[in-house]
Each structure stands twice: as structure tokens, then as C-alpha cells.
Amino acid sequence: MTTNYLTIMMKHFEHMNIEVAAAAATVLDSVSLKEREDTYDCHRFLYVKEGEGKLIAQDREIPLAKGTLCILLSGMPHRIVLEPDRTITFQWCHFRSSYEDRDLYRTLQIPIYLHLGDEHQSESSALFERLFEEIARDGLTSRLKIKATMLELISIYLDNLSLNDNGAPTEEMQKIDLVLKYIDDHLADNITIENLAKQVYLHPNYFIVFFKGILGSSPIQYVNLRRMEIAKGLLLQPDCNVSSVASKVGMQIYYFSRMFKAHTGLTPSRYRKQAASVSNVQATRGEDH
CATH class of the missing domain: 2.60.120.280 (Regulatory protein AraC)
Incomplete structure (x- = not known):
């Protein structure tokens, strides 16, 4: 699995x-x-x-x-x-x-x-x-x-599932697996429907239906969600500023900031400060114990 x-x-x-x-x-x-x-x-x-x-x-x-x-x-x-x-x-x-x-x-x-x-x-x-x-x-x-x-x-x-419980993957699962790996490997690039459909030799229109039927969201919605998930992790790293995070997930900083706030309710800078504050509180509590 x-x-x-x-x-x-x-x-x-x-x-x-x-x-x-x-x-x-x-x-x-x-x-x-x-x-x-x-x-x-x-x-x-x-x-x-x-x-x-x-x-x-x-x-x-x-x-x-x-x-x-x-x-x-x-x-x-x-x-x-x-x-x-x-x-x-x-x-x-x-x-x-x-x-x-x-x-x-x-x-x-x-x-x-x-x-x-x-x-x-x-x-x-x-x-x-x-x-x-x-x-x-x-x-x-x-x-x-x-x-x-x-x-x-x-x-x-x-x-409780074992990693081997699901047996050999179906053809559909193999195709989706290829697409998801491609997305994660190319988040910094301009990912298009045509790029994704080409990975599994499907027509772009059919690919959208195929992808949404398994993931429950459109390919572009999924790509943007992955970008936000990766960005949240990168923003917690001290050596990554907002501009470099936006670049790593393939977005212009203005568009990235706007999408990030829509996704989390916080600007990227505010998210960094909030996360740092929580980490400091947890560290202090650990020292107290």
C-alpha cells in the first residue's frame, strides 16, 4: 500500500x-x-x-x-x-x-x-x-x-490496515499513483491538465472526470491543495521566507499569499508567527516539566 x-x-x-x-x-x-x-x-x-x-x-x-x-x-x-x-x-x-x-x-x-x-x-x-x-x-x-x-x-x-492488505493495485490506482507522484515532483512548475493527462495517456477532458471520480476534486483543486499543504510545512522552517516558499510551490507571491489566506484564514507571515508562538509555548512547558 x-x-x-x-x-x-x-x-x-x-x-x-x-x-x-x-x-x-x-x-x-x-x-x-x-x-x-x-x-x-x-x-x-x-x-x-x-x-x-x-x-x-x-x-x-x-x-x-x-x-x-x-x-x-x-x-x-x-x-x-x-x-x-x-x-x-x-x-x-x-x-x-x-x-x-x-x-x-x-x-x-x-x-x-x-x-x-x-x-x-x-x-x-x-x-x-x-x-x-x-x-x-x-x-x-x-x-x-x-x-x-x-x-x-x-x-x-x-x-489497522496492513501495508500489504490491498494486494496488487488496479489499473486505475496505478494511473492515479503516477499522476500524484508527478504532481508532488513538479509543484514548483506550471502544472497543466494537459501535462497530467499525458502521464497516463488520457484525453484531458476524460482525465478530469477520471481524476475527480477517485479524488473527489478536480486536478487543479488538488494541485492547489497540495501546494498549500507543502507551504504550511515550509513556513515552519526558519530559513524559508514567504517569497522562497511561494517559489518552491510554483506560485507568484501575491497569488500565493491570497490563496494561502483563503485556505487557512491567515496570511503566510501571520501563520509563521502563530506557529512560532505555539512552538515557544510548547518548549517552555517542556522545560517546566
Whole structure:
């Protein structure tokens, strides 16, 4: 799993709208599950709270045990198998997202299961409990709290991913990887849509649609965001003044200052002073301890 792969996932989840359709805890036994295969038109989070069994999905037999967290995509047939006289307790939720029609989850090849470390097991179970409470409460702020809880669950999932979990990258991911590397290597240059499209042999018009479908923003929006992210780091370095930072990210100083203020709410100079002030306070506190 490359850094760019993680970048794509982060951008996707940052901008994703999530709607939780249902959530509950369920105890299943071998009798009720006999020969039962499920397919849903929404995504599913399944967390094993207690018990053991197997999940059959994508022609694979996946072991289930306490701490296993699964994400099953819409339209994915799956079934759970238990030994005779055994039970398994799941906490689960069904959800939809704003990116479903782009099939982005499959493009990213997010693994459908992982086993959480001990430090994340109780945290995940508590998040599901919070989902249940907010869905039942249906208060004024419940939808916001439900989305925040879902993002926490997704964050735990991503935190526990192994660098090799996603397997060989798809052709789309290989193309995006090339483009993102090109952007980072040429931030000081004049980057055009034509330059970017040429890297992956796509027509510029199609490339814009392709890029936005995976990153959630236009290529130029992404380039400018990367410039601002890099600039923030450079402004923290004592030997980089505002003019040199603007040059390093390929922008005229006036345009850079205006865009930086629009992005952060602070001028580059003010940002430097603020960051230096915070560093001094932290250093002082460290000396006090």
C-alpha cells in the first residue's frame, strides 16, 4: 500500500457523505444461519463481539473471532457459517455513501476484513453502542453524531490496515499513483491538465472526470491543495521566507499569499508567527516539566 493509496482513501473519506440506514446487535446460531446467503443494496459493517465462526465471501473462507471487523460492499453475496450448537454476537450497521455510484471502494480494493488489536476492540464496540443510541434517540444533532461515529469506525479500520492488505493495485490506482507522484515532483512548475493527462495517456477532458471520480476534486483543486499543504510545512522552517516558499510551490507571491489566506484564514507571515508562538509555548512547558 503506497502513500498515494492512503492519500486517495483519506480524500475520499474526508469528503464522503454517510447515511446509516440501520444498526443493531444480533446473536446468531447455527440453526438460523443454515444455508442462508445474504446480499444487501447497502454497505455493511460487521463487528464480532463474541463467538467464533466463518464468513464466506468472494470465494474465500474468512475466520471470524472476537475483534474481527468486516466491511461488506453493496451487492456482495456472503454467508456466515457456525459449528453446531455455537452462537456468535455481531454489532452491525448498514450504510450508504455519496461515492457508491463511482464504485470507488472496489477501485481502492479495501480488504473486507481485519482483526482489531486489543486497544481497538473495546473502542469499536463502544462506537457501535453509540450508533444504536443515536439512531434510537433521533434527536436534533443525532445525524451529525452518527456521521462522526461512522468516521471514527472507518478511522479504526484504516489504522489497522496492513501495508500489504490491498494486494496488487488496479489499473486505475496505478494511473492515479503516477499522476500524484508527478504532481508532488513538479509543484514548483506550471502544472497543466494537459501535462497530467499525458502521464497516463488520457484525453484531458476524460482525465478530469477520471481524476475527480477517485479524488473527489478536480486536478487543479488538488494541485492547489497540495501546494498549500507543502507551504504550511515550509513556513515552519526558519530559513524559508514567504517569497522562497511561494517559489518552491510554483506560485507568484501575491497569488500565493491570497490563496494561502483563503485556505487557512491567515496570511503566510501571520501563520509563521502563530506557529512560532505555539512552538515557544510548547518548549517552555517542556522545560517546566
